[in-house]
Amino acid sequence: MAYNGSRLKLSNGSDAKDGTCKIVMLGCPGVGKTALTVRYITKRFIGEYCPTLESVYKYQTVIDEDDVRLEILDTAGQGRYPWKDGYALWADCFIFVYSITDRFSFHEVAQIKRQVENVRKSSSIIGLLVANKNDLLHDRQVSEAEGEELADELGCRYCEVSASEGCMMESIASMFQDLYKDFRKSKQQREGRQRKTSSSARFKQAIQKVISGKTPSKRSNSSS
Numbered sequence: 001m002a003y004n005g006s007r008l009k010l011s012n013g014s015d016a017k018d019g020t021c022k023i024v025m026l027g028c029p030g031v032g033k034t035a036l037t038v039r040y041i042t043k044r045f046i047g048e049y050c051p052t053l054e055s056v057y058k059y060q061t062v063i064d065e066d067d068v069r070l071e072i073l074d075t076a077g078q079g080r081y082p083w084k085d086g087y088a089l090w091a092d093c094f095i096f097v098y099s100i101t102d103r104f105s106f107h108e109v110a111q112i113k114r115q116v117e118n119v120r121k122s123s124s125i126i127g128l129l130v131a132n133k134n135d136l137l138h139d140r141q142v143s144e145a146e147g148e149e150l151a152d153e154l155g156c157r158y159c160e161v162s163a164s165e166g167c168m169m170e171s172i173a174s175m176f177q178d179l180y181k182d183f184r185k186s187k188q189q190r191e192g193r194q195r196k197t198s199s200s201a202r203f204k205q206a207i208q209k210v211i212s213g214k215t216p217s218k219r220s221n222s223s224s
C-alpha cells in the first residue's frame, strides 16, 4: 500500500496510465472531503478541522484482483466556486460530498455537478453522491430519501456514511471501489468501441483496395 498526500501539481489532460484512476472530491467547506479520503487511505479519522488547500493522495491498492493506482484530489471547499476547470478535465470520476447536517451543502452539489458538466461539455460523467456525517443524526437537515432522490436526478450512485465512525470503514472503502469499477467498465466499453471502429475502418480500406484493383494478384505470386 502506498500513500502520499502532497500539494497538487495538476498535469492537465489525459495522461492516465493504465490502471490509474483519477478521482476528485468536490463539495462545500467542512463537509468531510478530507476526512473521507484520509479514512479510506489510512483508516484513521481526522477530528480537527484544517481547511484544505489542494492535495492529491496517491494510493496503490488491489480492487477485484486489479492492481490499481488511485489519485484522489482533495479540493478546497472554501469560496463560492471552490474548484477550477482543471479539476473537471483532470478527473476520471467525481465524488460529490455534502453533510446531512448542512442543507446548503446539499443544494450546492447539483450546482457543482452542473459546472463539471459545462466544463467537460458532457453530462455523462462517472459520479458518486456521498452524504457524510450520518453519526450526527440529532443535527440532521437532509433526509436519506432526499439524498436518494438527488442521486437519481444527477445519475449518480448514492451512499450515506460517517467518516468519524470506525464501523463505516468498509462502506467508505466500498464507495471508492465501486467508483473504480464504474470507471473500469466505462473504459472497457470505450476501448471496445474504438477497436470496433478501427477494425471496420480496416475492412473499408480493404474493400476500397479491391474495388480500385490494388489487391495483389494471385498470378504475381505463382511461379510458372
Ligand SMILES: Nc1nc2c(ncn2[C@@H]2O[C@H](COP(=O)(O)OP(=O)(O)OP(=O)(O)O)[C@@H](O)[C@H]2O)c(=O)[nH]1
Binding pocket: 027, 028, 029, 030, 031, 032, 033, 034, 035, 036, 046, 047, 048, 049, 050, 051, 052, 053, 075, 076, 077, 078, 132, 133, 134, 135, 136, 161, 162, 163, 164, 165
Ligand atoms: N461528526 C463528524 N464529523 C466529521 C465527519 N467528517 C468530517 N468531520 C469533521 O468535520 C470537519 C471538516 O472535515 P474536513 O474533512 O476537513 O472537511 P472538508 O470538506 O475537507 O473541508 P474543506 O477543506 O474546508 O473543504 C472536521 O472537524 C472533521 O473532523 C463525520 O462523518 N462526522
